[in-house]
Amino acid sequence: MPERKSRKDAVRNREAVLAAADTLFARSESPDDITMADIAGAAGVGKGTLFRAFGDRAGLLRALYEARLEPIREAVETGPPPLGPATPPQQRVPALLDAVLCFKLDNRRLALALEESASGSPYQAEHYERWHGLLQAVLEQVPGLTDSDFTAHALLAATRADLVEHLAGQERVPREEMRAQLASFITRVLGGSGRL
Amino acid sequence: MPERKSRKDAVRNREAVLAAADTLFARSESPDDITMADIAGAAGVGKGTLFRAFGDRAGLLRALYEARLEPIREAVETGPPPLGPATPPQQRVPALLDAVLCFKLDNRRLALALEESASGSPYQAEHYERWHGLLQAVLEQVPGLTDSDFTAHALLAATRADLVEHLAGQERVPREEMRAQLASFITRVLGGSGRL
DNA sequence: GTCAAAGCGGACCTTGGGTCCGGATTCTAC
DNA sequence: GTAGAATCCGGACCCAAGGTCCGCTTTGAC
Known part of the structure; x- marks a missing residue:
């Protein structure tokens, strides 16, 4: 068996976060005036979700x-x-x-x-x-x-x-x-x- | 006239901070497990002194x-x-x-x-x-x-x-x-x- | 010795990454 | 369809570290 399939909302949120982060970074002047909270907010998601999905900031960046x-x-x-x-x-x-x-x-x-x-x-x-x-x-x-x-x-x-x-x-x-x-x-x- | 000569203690402390920072960085594994408070402590000086003398972290590093x-x-x-x-x-x-x-x-x-x-x-x-x-x-x-x-x-x-x-x-x-x-x-x- | 200016230092503030857990959601088994 | 458990959600919360503030001390000129 491959691996326990993730829940629908989980993958949906993951996509939302990636998309939001992409947009925010593209618009920003400097990458570090984008906070994790900003990304979570823009994705319509809580910070916890974001950190559970990607581990930490570096993880999110890497995934993107x-x-x-x-x-x-x-x-x-x-x-x-x-x-x-x-x-x-x-x-x-x-x-x-x-x-x-x-x-x-x-x-x-x-x-x-x-x-x-x-x-x-x-x-x-x-x-x-x-x-x-x-x-x-x-x-x-x-x-x-x-x-x-x-x-x-x-x-x-x-x-x-x-x-x-x-x-x-x-x-x-x-x-x-x-x-x-x-x-x-x-x-x-x-x-x-x-x-x- | 050049510029109002600094007080003795001021220059002494400046030297102390530079020396302490140098030592700490040399000993450290990664530069960012050295905090400003560490440097101030090692130099026997308050954080205020350190920031007044160098502006901010980058300023201190630059000076060194x-x-x-x-x-x-x-x-x-x-x-x-x-x-x-x-x-x-x-x-x-x-x-x-x-x-x-x-x-x-x-x-x-x-x-x-x-x-x-x-x-x-x-x-x-x-x-x-x-x-x-x-x-x-x-x-x-x-x-x-x-x-x-x-x-x-x-x-x-x-x-x-x-x-x-x-x-x-x-x-x-x-x-x-x-x-x-x-x-x-x-x-x-x-x-x-x-x-x- | 006196006095004002310069400097001191540590308590305090802010910011932002990262954690936690009570409640909501989804999947599975029947 | 439904019960129950596993998973996930999310925002309140924690903490570390850079940076600020202000009452007290030191310095140096007169």
Whole structure:
């Protein structure tokens, strides 16, 4: 037997909370002027419900994040090129990081909230583990590239939520320009075949 | 006239607080199990004193950080090569970032505390502005390198406190290995003259 | 020595994450 | 349909920690 099926109201409330949180974070200036009570209120639910369903703030953020990330995860794992596994490393690395960047551009507040509320550091979240592991594996196949472990960390660091927020928010760097700059940076790291 | 000289007890207490905070952070596992009350207590001082002297938690952290950073700042601004201004860009960029990395390795908890308590993001702190501005200026002089602004951000991101903490703390990467990996990464970014 | 200004410090306030439990709801068994 | 138990709801409540306040003390100028 799989597992005792949850009650109807439980799943309904869970959805309501996720939807409310998503909306609130999208509207907000800074993720931490959204309190748990705000979310509960907006979802028409008590705080207890919210904490029982998600454990704590980080849990809620994680759930939201994973839900939003799902399509990308699938495209990466079983999709067609340039994200899917059949892509040669030299093209897949920039494609992966571009996907991460675009995701964070599209979900700025959420990504920000998650990375800063991550008890400890973002590096303990298991979704970071996944991205890092994948990226490292792909980098491993790039000829002439050593230190794939550190390189994967360094490249992912270039797409950190607060950096993205700073560039897109404060410095008003346009989306396409940022993508181009990241791509060019990656090109240099992968072997500098660009212009010299 | 300069400014009304502070009272003796005021400066004495300020020193005491900085010293106490430094010790506490150095000993601690995670920076946020050190409370303001702890610091006040360890310094033999009331909370009021502490907040009057530094404004808020972030202010105290900033003061400590800047104090520790002072020697490096001087070495960078008016010192001899490889950190000083007389160094050719190709050597100065790695030297600068190596200095940052070493600093964060030597002051892990403090750097961590500062970056995570920075109201908003680390990118609003003015010491980040300084490092970024300097690094960008130096990168500007590297032949064949475009996007010096983004590149400076990306390189600094590779030395973020929580990444350093994760690598040095959780993954037990030895100091010299980390320095070597960072250096090699930078080399590739600067023009990939390494091996291809 | 005197007096005003600057500083001190701990009691107190506020905020927000997280808990608890009496009552309402839903599912299952008959 | 209904009884009963397991599950869930939700808002009152708790607590920790950052930050404020104000009566008392210390300092330093005259």
